[in-house]
Amino acid sequence: MKKMRRSMSGRVSGFLRDWSLPRQLAGESVMAEAAKSAASRALRPRLEEADKVGTSICPFCAVGCAQLVYAKNGKPIHIEGDPRSPVNQGTLCPKGAGTLGVLLSPERINHVLHRAPYSDRWEQKPLDWAMERIAQLTKQARDETFAETLPDGRVINQTLGLGSLGGATLDNEENYLIKKLFGGGLGMVNIENQARI
Structure with missing residues (x-):
């Protein structure tokens, strides 16, 4: 029972040490390390994994929004609006933002x-x-x-x-x-x- 309490106490104190709110309340700058946790420090953008970036046009309407397609090992991993485009300036509507889901859907017929x-x-x-x-x-x-x-x-x-x-x-x-x-x-x-x- 004591072992379980110690384990629980250790987890709570570890959480409180790692939680950014107490550090921010103690006066550390929100913009600095105080806002980060161990989990957030370990996070990496998924786009870092991409080994190739290509361009495309959204297939859902005639507006012609430009897209950036990030791929890893020849498979798309992310699609976002291309900020260089005068048409959409990096933005996508909900349909365009869902292009990757449609592309990779197991329900998609590709034959x-x-x-x-x-x-x-x-x-x-x-x-x-x-x-x-x-x-x-x-x-x-x-x-x-x-x-x-x-x-x-x-x-x-x-x-x-x-x-x-x-x-x-x-x-x-x-x-x-x-x-x-x-x-x-x-x-x-x-x-x-x-x-x-």
């Missing part, structure tokens, strides 16, 4: 899933296969629905069998290229952007 027609299950497929399939189905739909002229002979070169719905994260340059490729190249008439809806 191609395909469900064949009339199938009741999804299959994992290689990305090259998926890109080739998208290209083939796009060409097939365009070829089957492409109209060169109207009944009165006017040239229209268009298809109503395809459409594009862009996202709010697309910037002006990307939207320009989409309009040129899909409208001028493929003849799509139905080109819309989710940001207008």
Whole structure:
């Protein structure tokens, strides 16, 4: 019992010695060592562990906030706003601040899933296969629905069998290229952007 009391007494006195409040009340400067504890002295910024820092753009809207991505052994460990950016000046909204959580979430799907027609299950497929399939189905739909002229002979070169719905994260340059490729190249008439809806 005495041993337990001594142990408890030692822990309490150790806590009181380490606790910054009594030192500050005794008159030590708050800005100096008085504000630190053994635990806080041992803390190190997690960014010290990073062996590489890269830049990125937040994927959640069209504002285009710049981000700094800190990585260790090729894996991201922290994402924060880039203070050099004139757009966000180092700040991020709650969605942008949550980029790392979305990136590392175990729920994130990072491979191609395909469900064949009339199938009741999804299959994992290689990305090259998926890109080739998208290209083939796009060409097939365009070829089957492409109209060169109207009944009165006017040239229209268009298809109503395809459409594009862009996202709010697309910037002006990307939207320009989409309009040129899909409208001028493929003849799509139905080109819309989710940001207008």
